Amino acid sequence: MLRFLTTIPNKKQMVWIKSFVFFVCLIPLIRLVLLGLQGSLTANPVEFIERSTGFWTLFILLATLCLTPIRLIFGRAWQIQLRRMLGLFMFFYACLHLTCYVWLDFSFDWAGVTKDIAKHPRILVGFAAFVLTIPLAITSNNAMMKRLRQRWKQLHQLVYFIAVLGVVHFWWLVKKDIREPLLYACILALLLGIRIYYKKVAIPKKSNPAKASG
């Protein structure tokens, strides 16, 4: 069943895979537009769009964080080629989310927005997560990658922190029913846990005998 993970796609296949993922990532936006045209964005359309774009931001972020664990567990790395596109789609939905908040929710009432960010930890955390995403989006091209070299990797490790902020932002939104944010918190903990396990436990074990022999 997992054969697609063990066969490495060639260049042409990769183009197809990337196009497919690109289209899939646009579905949430297309859905919102279609629902909007039908007038079926529920009684509170602004909240619905905020929720939907927020959800997809978090979902794509978690999807991005899945790629490395797949490499660690299955030893195949071709899927890492999807990481930049997924990351940028995460940024895209985060931008839609923020635009909806500033425009549809607050009608560009900057004083209101500032007050809202300052007074509500939930908004502050979400806003901080967004701000931290900006440098990652800016440095996502090859030129910046080459220029920053080792520091690029360090910079992009910010994504772990952003993910934690994202989950907290959602957790603090719900009044009492924490099941959904709890699920994302668990997924994030698992994804980060796998990384830590391979870094601290699995890989050092492998390298120990080498050390002993050397």
Place this chain on the structure above:
Amino acid sequence: MIIHTKSDIIPSEITPKEVFDNRRDFIQKSGFGLIAGAAAVISNPLSAATLSAIAGTAEGNGKPVGHANTSAIIKPFGPHQKIVGYSKTSYGTGEKLTAYDDVTSYNNYYEFGTDKSEPAINSKLFKPHPWTVSIEGEVKKNKTISIEDIYKLAPLEERIYRMRCVEGWSMVIPWIGLPLSQLIKWAEPNSNAKYVEFISLADPQQMPGQNIQVLDWPYIEGLRMDEAMNPLTIMAVGLYGEQLPNQNGAPMRLVTPWKYGFKGAKAIVKIRFTEKMPLTSWMKAGPNEYGFYANVNPQVEHPRWTQSSEKRIGAGLFAGRIKTQMFNGYTEQVGQMYAGLDLRKNF
């Protein structure tokens, strides 16, 4: 009890067509053999006018019921059944009503699920009839009353009220109900009664949301006695001219328009008079977020939601927010009850 609102409309301004249509509708549904039930002693001039309109053509079917101020006719019980013989009031004139579909599809009613679209779906099998409400605590004697008798306790009135949810959205809803003060008078609390506690139904069989301990079931709300007796406070049994839909709290719910929406306990089965302030469900769930009073107050921020402004449901995608008013705009009617009370502490 006579309700004097600031701009009482005179009887001749009441829309007789709607009353007439309602009457027709009722007569068709109930058949001529059934008792229509009509006016006896009317203390409210508004409902007197309404009822005389009914009595004028429904002669022969009218029959005084007891000595109570009777007006409403509510047979048969069921979804979308019209309530006949309620009077219009001047509350909320000039407000644009929130669409019926929005009022009945966007509900915070955790007994039927925490998503706002869930109550309308999950409450379909809920049975709000037969229904009895028990009265206990600091009263002359414990007693029970059926929902039918609650309908007859006082003339039903339409009250168009703004409703402000703590989450920062609002609606304008044409409720039908009776002043809670009428029900309290009937309940005969004794002099120890300082507070009224409202207890909603706990029945996980009918209320699937109760299978999850999101809140401590049953849902509990409370009011100070003077708040409960305030003319603005009603027990709603209907909206938009019909019996209360299940997702809105059938068969009977509390409406206190100057407080955040969660004060409006739904599907009430028990009313208890107490000497001590009741501990409400939301106070238990988040004491730093939800206070006993829960008065709409743009000056007291909530840790999660902006309280200085709100979104009006149905206003459209680009409508922006409107300023939230102190006591949701009902300061004139309720402000004096909180004179001298620190509303920052007592939020």
